[in-house]
Amino acid sequence: MKLSKAQYDEIAQFLGHVQPTRQSLRKLKEKFPSQSQSTLLSIFSQEYQKQIKRTHAKHHTAEAIETYYQRYLNGVMKNAAAPVLLDLANEVDFAPSLMARIVLERFLQEKEQAIPSKTLISSMLRDPSQIPDGVLANQVYQCTVNDCCYGPLVDCIKHAVGHEHEVLLREMLLEKNLSFIAEDQLRAKGYDKTPDFILEVPVAVEGHIIHWIESKASFGDESSHQAYLQDQFWSYWNRFGPGLVIYWYGFIEELDCHRERGILLKDCFPTDIVTLRHSMAQR
């Protein structure tokens, strides 16, 4: 659903310093019952990520890392079953998964006497059973499971959501008899930057001709949209011409300002589609 800038700002403001837990999500839903759950979650996640980006450096100073590690050690010494890491993360306003990563990295560094590789850490976060310390494994697992904005589970959910919407879009295209080339085919052909779907025969959506469709299973807020424009949409335009972006979880209305230039925003599959008569006749 489309939100006006003002509506969006209201939600974003409420999200100010909410912790990324399931409890917070529940509150959010109560506060804004008219908004769809996925829209709220998407906005929440984006807002939280913005906040984390702002404070990321603060939590990664050598001092901070040392403090966190010592607090973790002291905590588990007292009670290994207590949610030490999770509480610590909440206390310092940092994402539990990222806190788990910091502490795990520090732990491995001490144990191996070397800086562990990023892949190893990621792998351990994905599967805490690999962590050589049982207590830490439990603590880390608790963090990643409870985090609703970061961590392997969330990443996987996001990935799955994106994939599902791509499939949905594909279904709709098939239903409308619009032939397309999908991203994987395009990649196989050697295209460098590819939207999800390129229409083999362009169509007009709401009077604007489009050559490609990109599916985004997220809410289109200002910062993410700007980033997408920069990294993806303009690049698609540069290569394939004008196109359509579907933000399935809605977007800020005011961002749909590049229609004339060839980037169209929608929050659902468009209904007003005009096809080239010639190509339709062949079907």
Next chain:
Amino acid sequence: FSIDVFKMLDLGVSVNHIHDKLASLSSLQKDFVPFLLNFLREQTSQILTNGPSTPAKTPNSKAHGSQRTGSERRTGHASSSRVQLFSPRTSVTASLPVRRGRRRGSSSVGASGRQGARDLGCSLAEEEDGKSDSASWSGGRRKSSGAPLVSARSPPSQLNLNNLEEFPPMGAASGWAKSKPSRRINPTPVSAERPLSKPKTCFTSTPVSRSPAAHWSAGSSPEAFAAVQEGNLSSVMSNSLQEEREMLKKERYSLRISFDPGTPTKPSYTRSASLPAESHLVTCANPAKVSCKKQLECLAQLYSSCIAENLVPNIFLELFFVLQLLTSKGTSTAEDGDSDPEINVSGRQHFESVHNCVYFAVRVLDYQFEIISHLEKGMLKLLAENERISSFSPTLHKRLRQAYESSTAKVSLLLPCSVQSVSFQPETDNRSNFPSDRAFQVFKKQRDIFYELLREWEDNHEKTVWDFERVLGSKIRAMMAHLSATCNHSRFARLFQKQLIQMCKGPIGGGASWGDTPDQDVLNMLGSDNLSRLKRLQERFVVPQSIRGPCPPPSFPGCQQFFRDFILSAGSYQFNQHLVDSLCLKILELNGLTLVEHDHSDGETDMEEQDEKKRFTVALLSLRLLAKFLGFIVFLPYRTAEQPAGDMPDSALVLRNQTLPVLDILKLLRQSIRDQRSILTIPWIVEYLSLVDHVAPFLDYYRKVFGLLLLMVLSEDKEMSFLNKLLILAVLGWLFQVELFLLCCILSAFPSFSHQDFVPLVDQQLLYTCCPYLSELRKLLASFVAGSGGKNGGFIRKITPTAAESLAPKASVTQQKLQVDLEQAFFHNQPPSLRRTVEFVAERVGSNCVKHIKATLVADLVQRAEAMLQDKVKEEDVNHDKLLEEVCTHLYEEGAQALIKGREFCKKKGPEAVRVLLPEETSAAVLSSAESIAVELATEKACGWLSANIAALIKREVKATFNRMLKVPGFPLPGVDAVELRRDCPPGCQHCAPFPSQMINEIKYVLCVAVGPREEGEVVDYVWLECLLGRLSQTLRCRKFMCPTAEQQLAKCTVELASLLVSDRVPLSLGIKSSEKSPERLRGKNDPTSGLLKLLFSIWKEDFGTSVPVQLIFSKKNVGYLTEAKQREWDLFLFLLHGLTEHELMRTSEIQSCLHSLEELPWPSVSN
């Protein structure tokens, strides 16, 4: 007595005579033509107030280009007209000799006043007739008719109505069908030069009959004046060269012989009809008031011959001048023709009256009718409606009208221009075409940055505060640095060049806005029928209307500006060099376009010819654009702000004479002349040359080029298609006017040669697109619109092409060559479309063949290679490169199949395509020959490529696949699991199961509650969880929305869930159901959890398409949960182990080894 008769009688004789004279006196030509042109300019300087003054040719051969400033050339913006380039005396045209006007005005108050009234009457009549669009005009004018004196006396300074920029003239809009001609009202020229003139206009006279015949009958023998003023000419020439005087004398003599003028009498009509006038209105030119007719006729003939012989530097400049005369507004008071003969004898004025000017102009137009008749329709309309022409020469009027009616040459300077990006071409733009990943990355990035800059420019460049260099300069240079670092300039240069063509090949330098397509709302409002009207209206507003004269300096309009500024800001030697390469390459490619002649006996030629013209137009416009930029870059380093000081820098000349130009335009020019295709080559060479620096023209090389171009003009062939000729003359005329230095070498002795005809490819649209300054002629006329009309028959000027492309090959000895010759011969007598079809089919089928082989044979091989690689990669830690090489070598042999398959493909597809594309009626023999040639050519192309490249292709593809295989993120090499993943949905699946993401989310919630921390009383409802597992089962069965990562995550999460369940970590709220269930405990395990576990077994076993990492149950972490659990849960654990083996999820041995490895872990000393 008619002028035309007079002309007809005399034209042949006199023109031929002049021509002979000119030919015999070639040494005189050099000075005569400039003299004549300057003479005309001088003579008319006082009467011309409309439009900019047209530069004449200056006879001073040393005065080249000294006024041209460097900055003007550099930016190309300079609006200052080239007029400045010419000798100071031409600038007289701008100012009026007030003194003379005043004197004359007062001396003949009575006579000219009445004339003025008459003229005004005419004008008012026009006004009444004209249902003018320009309400403001007519309103103002009507008022003036009510209070004439006020209007006439109003200070001229208030009126800026003759400022054509503020009050653009309206295009003539009257229809022929109207019985009464409708006319536009002209802006009244009230120029500041006449503040002292006395407004003595009288408004009593009624509108006179406007019939041209009336004028004629009213005026008594106009030739009378000629006789009176006989002898004028010689006095005019008194300060000129002796030779010319002699010549003109002879001319005059010959004219006098041919028709003896009558007795000089002053017709009373003229006198009585004249009133003193300092009219603010356009003077009504009257054929009866023409004086010195004979001399004027003589001059007109001379002048026309010069134009016809291309002795003038720029014919369109002269036409512009003539139209200026035609539309002159009569500011002199001598227009009543009442001037004393004595003044004329001594006072050298043949063009002092509007009547004389118009007379002269109409005569010249008559002589130049052929050129005029080829101009665009709007122009013809204006001419045909011009009442001065109709009153001075009814025959010319009639011819013009016919030309207009039959003309189809509608020209729009506002072609739709939608800006698009250069599309990504996977064949050339993909990674394998780059030496390194980094180069590829940088190129990708630069492409995006480039468009970003372009967008920024589009958004902002029209804002006054925005400065290209300041905003984009550093970004561009950063980009250049990146490109240098990866040696990527050539690719970027190619993109730059492609985008340049894409955006700027339109007529006005490409639109400045992105959204040129009409707004949907506007479309809805108007309907598409009215779109063309809308377009015309838009054109009216967008295309500049101000008259700037027909010789604008070279410029970079519209989007071209961006590209020019980009080059300047980049200031990169490497980039420029690569851009030059890219431009040259494209120029050579386009310049090589085949110009096909069409056989008119063939019925289908119309369409083909149209296509051909279209192709030609596109090529020509692109060439001109590219050449301009090439010239810009090539001469950029030598650009100077000022003309090099006095003495020519000899050292520079000597050095630069040693260097060869990047593109050998002299050679290309010569080739084009030889191959009869200069119509394509000259226009772009002109663009290139228009940007030369100050010194270049003095280099030997460019001297030759200019000389050759000049020769083209002088020796142009009468056989050439007229519009082709016009285009060449127009662009060369423009160049010569731009490059004034040429005057110094004009008419040097060149060997005479003749170039032959061309394929007629130019139409008016192209002519005007290439030479937008030609529309200046129209604007001039439009600013002086007086309408008259009628409908008449028309005539069509048909251009017959006579060129033939030589196809005759040389004889050869070898059989193969003979075959080729036979093939050529076969095509020779067939319509050219056959050849093109066959070549086209061959080209396409050949290319498709390669694609097909890639998609089938190569794809299969790659798939096999993939399987082989997968096995071997798993085996041991082998050297990847070696492995790859091994596998590929294995496949090369089978690659040889490609040739056989390719041949089959061509043999099958070629004939199909040829049959579809050739006319049904093609004879069987011709068809089969065509088919076999097409197959032959296609096979040659495809197999040639395949045999050379198949090995490399296989290797490349296999390597790419292998790399992908190694890089697949998140999960290990897809082996057997991957195959399993390709399961389908169960039959009849409605795809309405919950989404995988939803399931992960819900299970995540359960895990959350399980691992805590929990809120007070937070539980997981048993039934809900049971139900969740049921939905999970559905989700897993429907494969539609499943992706591997999601499935793997689900597998992992369910295993975690199982571990948490058996260690009693999930706070289940049992409710009623548990009590019901409790009696029927399976295997003695009286726990509801076992029910959930059983569900999980089934899901793991039946529903997952991926392998479930059940061994994670034995991980230290999960076993750790157990160790904290009570005895009951150990029972559950046993139940779990049983279940695993029962459902064949794990073998007993596997479980044993897992348990065994658990023993090795350090366990807390106290366990439950």
